[in-house]
Amino acid sequence: MSKNPNFVHPYIPNSASAVEQDMLQEVSESAAENLYKVIPQQLKLNRRLDLPEPFFSEYELKKHVQSILDQNKSCEEYVSFLGAGCWQHYVPAVCDEVNNRAEFLTAYWGDTYSDFGKWQAMFEYQSMMGELLDMEVVSTPTYDWSSAVSSALMMSARITGRSEALVVSTTGAERLMHMRNFCHDNMEIKLLQCHPNTGLIDLEDLQTKVSSNTAAVYFENPGFLGFMESQGSQIAEIAHAVGSLIVVGVDPSSLGIMAPPITYGADIVCGDAQPFGNHMNYGGGVCGFIATRDEERFVAEYPTILISIAAGKTEKEWGFGQCTHDRTSYVRRDLSPDFIGTSQWLCAITAAVYLSLMGPAGMVELGEGIMQRCAYAMKKISGIEGAVIPLMATPHFKEFVVDFNASGKMVAEINKKLLNKGIFGGKDLSKDFPELGQSALYCVTEIHTKDDIDNLVKALEEVLA
Amino acid sequence: MRKNMDIHAARWDEPFIMQLGTPGERGMFLPAVEDAIYQETGDVLDTIPASLKRETRPVLPEVSQPRVVRHFLRLSQMTMGLDLTPDISQGTCTMKYSPKINESFCKSPKMTSIHPYQDEDTVQGILKLVYNLRNILCEISGMEDFSFQPGGGSQAIYTNACIIRAYHAANGQGQQRNEIITTTYSHPVDAAAPHTAGYKIIQLLPEENGYPSVKALKSALSERTAGLMITNPEDTGIFNPHIQEFVDLVHEAGGLCAYDQANANGILGIARARDAGFDMCHFNLHKTFSSPHGCIGPGCGAVGVKEELIRFLPLPAIIFDGEKYHIDYDCPDSIGKVRSFLGNIQVVVRSYAWIMSLGADGLKRVAEIAVLNNNYLTNRIAGIKGVVLPYPDSGNRLEQTRFSWGELQEETGVNTEDVRRRIVDYGLQSYHTSHYPIIIPEPFTLEPSETFSKEDLDLYVDIFSKVSQEAYEDPKLVKTAPHRSSTEQVDVSVCDDPETWAMTWRAFQRKHQEG
The missing domain is CATH 3.90.1150.10 (Aspartate Aminotransferase, domain 1)
Incomplete structure (x- = not known):
C-alpha cells in the first residue's frame, strides 16, 4: 500500500479514486499533478521524499509514538522541585475537560457570530485576570512572560519617547536574553544592582541610573529567585519622578495574598497564566499577559488583540469585537512596531476555567498554601549541613535559592544523586548567576506534601554528607 | 437526505461567569496545609511586608463545580470548531482535521507532566521526537536544521528576521543592510516582524498577474538590501513563477531569502524551499502539519535554515551524539531566545505523529x-x-x-x-x-x-x-x-471608542452599568 501513490487515506476523503475522477473532470484535467503546471519544472522535486516508513494503522502509530514518549520520566513519577518560569501546580479535571473540548480545540480565528463562546470565554479570562491584577485592560495572550515583558518595555519606549530600560539584575537569564534580542537597537537594557543580603533593589543604584532617558524600570514580584520586592512604592516614586514608567512582572498565583502591583505604582503589569490550570507540557503551557489601566495612551500601544464587549440592538444583548484592531500588525504592516499572531489562547480559556473554579477563597488558599510550604521547606533545608538559604530573612513565595557552596559539591552532581532517589532537584543557577556559585532554585507549590519536603531534606542530607 | 443547511446555532443566553453563583459557593478544594507545617513555621502570611499584602480579596466568581462545567460547555457549544463544520472558510489558515489519536499523546503524563529543566536523561523520549521531526522537516524543505522555539508563525517570521540581522552583523554589514523586501500579498507580519527587528520595509505591489514583476524587484534591490521575506503562493493562491529569479537577484545583491511557508499544504513533496535557493523558511505546524489551532494557539512556527545559518538559530540546540540526545546551550552566535524553553513541544508531538501516519x-x-x-x-x-x-x-x-x-x-x-x-x-x-x-x-x-x-x-x-x-x-x-447564530448583529464601533470599549467586566460595569 505504501508504494502506491494513489492510496486512500482515512484523513483524506477525496483520495478515493472515483470521487477524484469526478473532480478532475470538473477542472478538465486528467491527473491532479497537472494542477502543478504553474510551478516551473526546474523547481519541482522529481523524486519521492526520503521519509521514515509510516504507520498506517492507528494501533501501530499509537504504539510507535507512545513508546518514544514513554522514555520520559515525568513529574508524576518523580517528585520535582523545578520551577523557574514553568511550574507544577494541580490541574483540575474540569480544566482538562474544557481544554479538550473539540469545539475550542479546533476553532481558530472565527468572529463573534461563529465563535461567540470563544469570545465570551476570552472576555471572561481578561475580566478575571483584571480582578486579580486590579486593572481594567488585560491583553489576549502573548507567547509567554518574556514576550510580554519585551513588548511592555517597547510600549514604554513609545509612550515616553525614550530608549532606555532599567531591569533588575535578578531577572532570569533566558528572559533577559529575550529582552535584549527583542529590544536590540531600539532600547538599551541596563541592569539594576541588588543588595546581596536581601535581594532587594539597591535604591541608590536606581537613583544613579534613572534619567530623562529612562522609559521603564522593570522588576518582578515575586522575583525570579522567589523573594518579594517590598520597595515597590519607593522604586515607583523614583522612576515616576523622572517620567519613567514602572513595569512589573508578576506570578499571578501569588495574587490571592500579595498586593497587585498597581497598588505600589505599576503602570504595566506582565506575567504568565500557566499556573492556572495549564500543564507544564515541557514549557508549552505558558500564557503571557500584559495589563494596564484603561487609558488611551496604553491601549494604543498594545501589540495584542484586545477583546471588547460590543453593543447589541438592545441593552440586554451584547457581543464581542476587537478593540482598535487598526493598531495591530495585521493592519499596520510595515509601520508596525511590534507584531502578533497565533499565540496561546486555549491556555487563556483554560485559565478562565481555573479562576472560575478557584474563586476568591481558592486563590487565597492557593497563595497561602504555597507560601506556607515554601517557608517550611526553606526552614528545613537551612538546617542541613552544607546547604544555606542566602536570603532567609526576606519573605519568599514559591521559589528560593539554596546555596551549596559550603558543601564543596556541584549542583549538577547533587542533582544527579537526587535523581537516583526519585527527586528532580532545583534548577542549577551556576551558569546563569555565576556570582551565586553552586546554587539552585527550588520550587514548592500546593502539590507538595510535608512528606515530599521531608524526603527532599533527608535526601539532601545524604547527598551532602 | 438532510443537508445540514436548516440549522440553528446553540444559543444559551448564558450570563457571564462573573454573574453566576452566590457568595460562599466554590468549585474546588486544594490540599490543606498540614498542621505540622504550621507548627514549624507559624502563619507566614504575617511575614508579608505590609506594602505587599493584598487588602481585599479578588472579586472572582463564586460558583459550584457543576455550574462552572455547564457554563464552559455552553460556551464551547457556541464555538464553531472545525470538528463541527467543513471549515473551508478560513483561507490561508489551512484548517484541517487533527486526528484524535494525536490528542491522546498530548494527554499522556509523559507529555503534560514534564518540566523543561529536567535532566536530559529523563527526557530522552521528547528530545527524540523533536529530533526526528527536525530530520523530517529538513527533508521536506531541503534545509539543514530546524528550531521549534517560535510559538507561532509570526514569531517564526520574526526569528528569521533576527537571523538575517545576525548574519549581516557577523559579516560587518549590519548597519549598511537595513532594508527587507516583501510583497503586498505576503502575510502582514512579513512586513511587521522585520520592521519590529529594526528594518525599513519595501513592499512590492502586485501587477496584472497578481504578483510583482522582476523589474519591480530589481528597482528595490541595492547594497542596503538585507533580505527578501515572501509567501509563495501568495495570499491569492497564485504561485509566482519567477520565484527562482527573485531569489537569485536578492542573492546577487547580497541579501538572504526567507520563505514564509506558514501554509505549505499545496506543495508538500512537490517543491522544496531550499531547491528554489531559499536560505531559510518556516512551517506552521498548526496549519500544514495538522496540530489543532486551539482558538488561536498554542501553535508552532518551525524555523528551518541552511547550513551557514545554523549557528544563529535560537538557543538551546537539540543534538544527537549517536546514542543520546542533548540540550546544548553552547551557541555563542545564537540570536538568543525568542520564546522561553523549547517552544510548544506538544505541537511538535502531534505533527510528528501526523506525518508518521502518512509517510x-x-x-x-x-x-x-x-x-x-x-x-x-x-x-x-x-x-x-x-x-x-x-x-x-x-x-x-x-x-x-x-x-x-x-x-x-x-x-x-x-x-x-x-x-x-x-x-x-x-x-x-x-x-x-x-x-x-x-x-x-x-x-x-x-x-x-x-x-x-x-x-x-x-x-x-x-x-x-x-x-x-x-x-x-x-x-x-x-x-x-x-x-x-448564537448572537445578533452587534455594533462593533463600541470597541473603538475609549468611552465605551470595555476589555474587562469591571470596565464594562463602570462604563455601561453604573448610574
Whole structure:
C-alpha cells in the first residue's frame, strides 16, 4: 500500500479514486499533478521524499509514538522541585475537560457570530485576570512572560519617547536574553544592582541610573529567585519622578495574598497564566499577559488583540469585537512596531476555567498554601549541613535559592544523586548567576506534601554528607 | 437526505461567569496545609511586608463545580470548531482535521507532566521526537536544521528576521543592510516582524498577474538590501513563477531569502524551499502539519535554515551524539531566545505523529488533493452570480483562492461582511476576507484542505449560491444577518471608542452599568 501513490487515506476523503475522477473532470484535467503546471519544472522535486516508513494503522502509530514518549520520566513519577518560569501546580479535571473540548480545540480565528463562546470565554479570562491584577485592560495572550515583558518595555519606549530600560539584575537569564534580542537597537537594557543580603533593589543604584532617558524600570514580584520586592512604592516614586514608567512582572498565583502591583505604582503589569490550570507540557503551557489601566495612551500601544464587549440592538444583548484592531500588525504592516499572531489562547480559556473554579477563597488558599510550604521547606533545608538559604530573612513565595557552596559539591552532581532517589532537584543557577556559585532554585507549590519536603531534606542530607 | 443547511446555532443566553453563583459557593478544594507545617513555621502570611499584602480579596466568581462545567460547555457549544463544520472558510489558515489519536499523546503524563529543566536523561523520549521531526522537516524543505522555539508563525517570521540581522552583523554589514523586501500579498507580519527587528520595509505591489514583476524587484534591490521575506503562493493562491529569479537577484545583491511557508499544504513533496535557493523558511505546524489551532494557539512556527545559518538559530540546540540526545546551550552566535524553553513541544508531538501516519506518499497525496479540492471549489464558486475571480489569466490556483463579491456589492448593495455573517446561519464558519491592505474589492479567501470531501465542497457551494440568490432577491435578509447564530448583529464601533470599549467586566460595569 505504501508504494502506491494513489492510496486512500482515512484523513483524506477525496483520495478515493472515483470521487477524484469526478473532480478532475470538473477542472478538465486528467491527473491532479497537472494542477502543478504553474510551478516551473526546474523547481519541482522529481523524486519521492526520503521519509521514515509510516504507520498506517492507528494501533501501530499509537504504539510507535507512545513508546518514544514513554522514555520520559515525568513529574508524576518523580517528585520535582523545578520551577523557574514553568511550574507544577494541580490541574483540575474540569480544566482538562474544557481544554479538550473539540469545539475550542479546533476553532481558530472565527468572529463573534461563529465563535461567540470563544469570545465570551476570552472576555471572561481578561475580566478575571483584571480582578486579580486590579486593572481594567488585560491583553489576549502573548507567547509567554518574556514576550510580554519585551513588548511592555517597547510600549514604554513609545509612550515616553525614550530608549532606555532599567531591569533588575535578578531577572532570569533566558528572559533577559529575550529582552535584549527583542529590544536590540531600539532600547538599551541596563541592569539594576541588588543588595546581596536581601535581594532587594539597591535604591541608590536606581537613583544613579534613572534619567530623562529612562522609559521603564522593570522588576518582578515575586522575583525570579522567589523573594518579594517590598520597595515597590519607593522604586515607583523614583522612576515616576523622572517620567519613567514602572513595569512589573508578576506570578499571578501569588495574587490571592500579595498586593497587585498597581497598588505600589505599576503602570504595566506582565506575567504568565500557566499556573492556572495549564500543564507544564515541557514549557508549552505558558500564557503571557500584559495589563494596564484603561487609558488611551496604553491601549494604543498594545501589540495584542484586545477583546471588547460590543453593543447589541438592545441593552440586554451584547457581543464581542476587537478593540482598535487598526493598531495591530495585521493592519499596520510595515509601520508596525511590534507584531502578533497565533499565540496561546486555549491556555487563556483554560485559565478562565481555573479562576472560575478557584474563586476568591481558592486563590487565597492557593497563595497561602504555597507560601506556607515554601517557608517550611526553606526552614528545613537551612538546617542541613552544607546547604544555606542566602536570603532567609526576606519573605519568599514559591521559589528560593539554596546555596551549596559550603558543601564543596556541584549542583549538577547533587542533582544527579537526587535523581537516583526519585527527586528532580532545583534548577542549577551556576551558569546563569555565576556570582551565586553552586546554587539552585527550588520550587514548592500546593502539590507538595510535608512528606515530599521531608524526603527532599533527608535526601539532601545524604547527598551532602 | 438532510443537508445540514436548516440549522440553528446553540444559543444559551448564558450570563457571564462573573454573574453566576452566590457568595460562599466554590468549585474546588486544594490540599490543606498540614498542621505540622504550621507548627514549624507559624502563619507566614504575617511575614508579608505590609506594602505587599493584598487588602481585599479578588472579586472572582463564586460558583459550584457543576455550574462552572455547564457554563464552559455552553460556551464551547457556541464555538464553531472545525470538528463541527467543513471549515473551508478560513483561507490561508489551512484548517484541517487533527486526528484524535494525536490528542491522546498530548494527554499522556509523559507529555503534560514534564518540566523543561529536567535532566536530559529523563527526557530522552521528547528530545527524540523533536529530533526526528527536525530530520523530517529538513527533508521536506531541503534545509539543514530546524528550531521549534517560535510559538507561532509570526514569531517564526520574526526569528528569521533576527537571523538575517545576525548574519549581516557577523559579516560587518549590519548597519549598511537595513532594508527587507516583501510583497503586498505576503502575510502582514512579513512586513511587521522585520520592521519590529529594526528594518525599513519595501513592499512590492502586485501587477496584472497578481504578483510583482522582476523589474519591480530589481528597482528595490541595492547594497542596503538585507533580505527578501515572501509567501509563495501568495495570499491569492497564485504561485509566482519567477520565484527562482527573485531569489537569485536578492542573492546577487547580497541579501538572504526567507520563505514564509506558514501554509505549505499545496506543495508538500512537490517543491522544496531550499531547491528554489531559499536560505531559510518556516512551517506552521498548526496549519500544514495538522496540530489543532486551539482558538488561536498554542501553535508552532518551525524555523528551518541552511547550513551557514545554523549557528544563529535560537538557543538551546537539540543534538544527537549517536546514542543520546542533548540540550546544548553552547551557541555563542545564537540570536538568543525568542520564546522561553523549547517552544510548544506538544505541537511538535502531534505533527510528528501526523506525518508518521502518512509517510512520503501520503504527504504528496495531501498536497495534490488539497490543490484538486481548491481547483474544483474555485471553478464552482467562480460560477456563482456576483462572484468574480481576480487575475483570471494567472493560471490555476494552488491550495487557496481569493475571490471578490465586488459585483454582488455593486448590483445588490450586499457586501462581503454581510455574506460573511449570513453563511453562519447555514452552519459555516465565518470566512477570512483578506489580509490588509484590501486590494481586491469585497474579498473572501477560501481554502478547502485535503480534509474536506466532495460532498462538503458541494454543500459549501450550494450555501454560497443560496446566499447570492438571497442577496439579489432580499438583500435586507443578508444585510441583517445573522439570524440563526448564537448572537445578533452587534455594533462593533463600541470597541473603538475609549468611552465605551470595555476589555474587562469591571470596565464594562463602570462604563455601561453604573448610574
